[in-house]
Amino acid sequence: GDSVTQMEGPVTLSEEAFLTINCTYTATGYPSLFWYVQYPGEGLQLLLKATKADDKGSNKGFEATYRKETTSFHLEKGSVQVSDSAVYFCALSDLGGAQKLVFGQGTRLTINP
Amino acid sequence: GAVVSQHPSWVICKSGTSVKIECRSLDFQATTMFWYRQFPKQSLMLMATSNEGSKATYEQGVEKDKFLINHASLTLSTLTVTSAHPEDSSFYICSAADVNTEAFFGQGTRLTVV
Numbered sequence: 768g769d770s771v772t773q774m775e776g777p778v779t780l781s782e783e784a785f786l787t788i789n790c791t792y793t794a795t796g797y798p799s800l801f802w803y804v805q806y807p808g809e810g811l812q813l814l815l816k817a818t819k820a821d822d823k824g825s826n827k828g829f830e831a832t833y834r835k836e837t838t839s840f841h842l843e844k845g846s847v848q849v850s851d852s853a854v855y856f857c858a859l860s861d862l863g864g865a866q867k868l869v870f871g872q873g874t875r876l877t878i879n880p
Numbered sequence: 881g882a883v884v885s886q887h888p889s890w891v892i893c894k895s896g897t898s899v900k901i902e903c904r905s906l907d908f909q910a911t912t913m914f915w916y917r918q919f920p921k922q923s924l925m926l927m928a929t930s931n932e933g934s935k936a937t938y939e940q941g942v943e944k945d946k947f948l949i950n951h952a953s954l955t956l957s958t959l960t961v962t963s964a965h966p967e968d969s970s971f972y973i974c975s976a977a978d979v980n981t982e983a984f985f986g987q988g989t990r991l992t993v994v
Contacts, residue, residue: 810985866912866983872923
């Protein structure tokens with residue numbers, strides 16, 4: 768079946784550091800790929816998405832590119848802020864929309880001032 | 881984005897009792913709701929998909945008699961953990977979606993069975 772693998776956390780960085788959270792996937796078809804973020808005490812929020820190969824999703828300074836050849840969707844941000852501290856989930860959906868999702872295990876990110 | 885409210889945020893119950901968790905879409909109609917379970921340091925695992933007015937579709941390995949799901953209206957779905965045991969302790973998360981929209985997530989419910 769479909770699966771998503773994320774780099775294990777927790778990840779701790781200093782403010783303004785460069786961030787990469789790795790995500791690779793296994794799927795039989797051509798899934799849509801997503802990054803979700805969960806801030807403390809809140810529900811998951813869609814951060815960005817890409818629906819086909821070579822698409823780049825971006826939001827709030829975060830970017831991820833759908834790489835079909837490496838089956839990857841790594842999350843990057845050039846300069847992180849303390850407010851980016853959260854848990855980040857990579858996910859895929861075979862159904863096109865972000866409805867029935869397969870999640871990675873989540874990566875806890877802490878940014879220190 | 882749209883708001884999905886999950887209640888309660890946390891609950892402690894005694895072994896053998898049943899617990900009901902509610903998931904409400906506050907400002908949109910949710911034709912489909914999803915229930916996930918998350919174990920510590922693991923990913924969210926889809927338990928079941930429910931469509932308003934019909935029986936839920938459970939994922940392989942999920943006991944439908946253990947985890948009762950009701951989606952009686954376009955804004956409310958409930959998950960009832962029946963005869964709960966300590967191994968049912970987990971974080972349960974719902975999401976809700978309308979036709980052809982993304983799913984919006986509730987904040988989750990932490991269940992502890994003692």
